[in-house]
């Protein structure tokens with residue numbers, strides 16, 4: 001007896017395996033999603049007695065506790081104490097730090113200008129046969145509304161621990177310049193004074209800037225100078241926790257946000273990469289940005305990446321990397337690795353994707369598995385979350401404003 005066919009033309013004997021296969025695919029996709037998110041999470045912090053050549057978040061965290069023991073706005077006595085401490089730490093590591101006492105100024109929209117007296121802490125780790133300079137930057141001032149443990153004591157502490165680890169091994173080929181800037185929160189004025197007035201900034205170089213917009217989560221390399229193919233290749237090779245997306249870079253390029261990195265790249269002609277962690281944003285620029293809230297795993301990932309990149313770029317020929325490259329790369333994290341390809345492949349890959357989906361539609365229809373309207377409906381469903389998500393966010397905000405009227409401007 002021939003197999004009974006259901007009204008949709010599928011052999012009834014094939015229905016259950018089809019459903020089972022569908023379930024397996026859904027579970028597989030769910031599993032992959034969970035694995036992808038898990039692979040982004042920062043590692044455990046290394047202990048205080050980790051090998052001297054390694055980065056230890058426990059050692060770095062001791063700096064965070066000191067720097068962020070109180071609010072330390074640019075120009076305050078508290079920040080002067082932080083600066084003295086940073087000079088002492090770098091001196092203990094065998095460097096000869098100098099404080100750049102200067103004034104920085106930045107123009108803002110609608111004819112506004114901001115100025116600040118700044119005190120940048122600058123120190124050089126001399127290279128053996130320099131091809132250029134690698135700059136490691138973070139800002140030592142906090143906002144006036146909190147002690148800035150994550151923003152940016154974490155960045156400063158990561159640099160101190162990175163420099164300590166570097167001094168335990170053979171000197172690098174290139175000069176490494178540590179620039180701990182002042183008055184980032186007010187006007188990026190420390191970076192401005194460095195770029196405009198410091199002799200070490202004249203020849204430019206490659207900069208790795210460390211920032212934060214939260215208190216935990218994976219450090220994300222979210223911003224690059226133009227023509228980033230060479231630098232992102234180095235990042236993919238040398239960063240042990242490579243979380244980065246070229247999509248974020250494109251989005252950030254059209255946003256008006258700025259950090260010290262903006263000044264160094266746009267005004268100073270530097271090339272480089274900018275990294276920040278953004279989870280736990282509720283603590284950002286608030287009295288809750290205290291050391292206890294900073295995730296030490298995040299600090300470990302930040303330091304591992306910075307140390308890895310410092311060793312990589314410290315030994316490369318910086319000549320080509322210190323100039324904007326010819327092309328940007330496309331990249332995104334997949335299961336702990338950074339997938340990367342040239343921008344030239346983006347359109348061919350997109351076209352191939354469209355062709356593959358088109359072929360699938362033809363095959364599905366020929367086999368009588370789905371009609372064209374059903375397939376089109378399924379495809380249209382994919383757009384629904386894109387529309388619903390922002391609408392839901394707006395609706396939830398209205399609801400929040402009802403419950404907490406103080407949140408509305």
Ligand SMILES: [Zn+2]
Nearest residue numbers: 151152211212
């Ligand atoms: Zn900051």
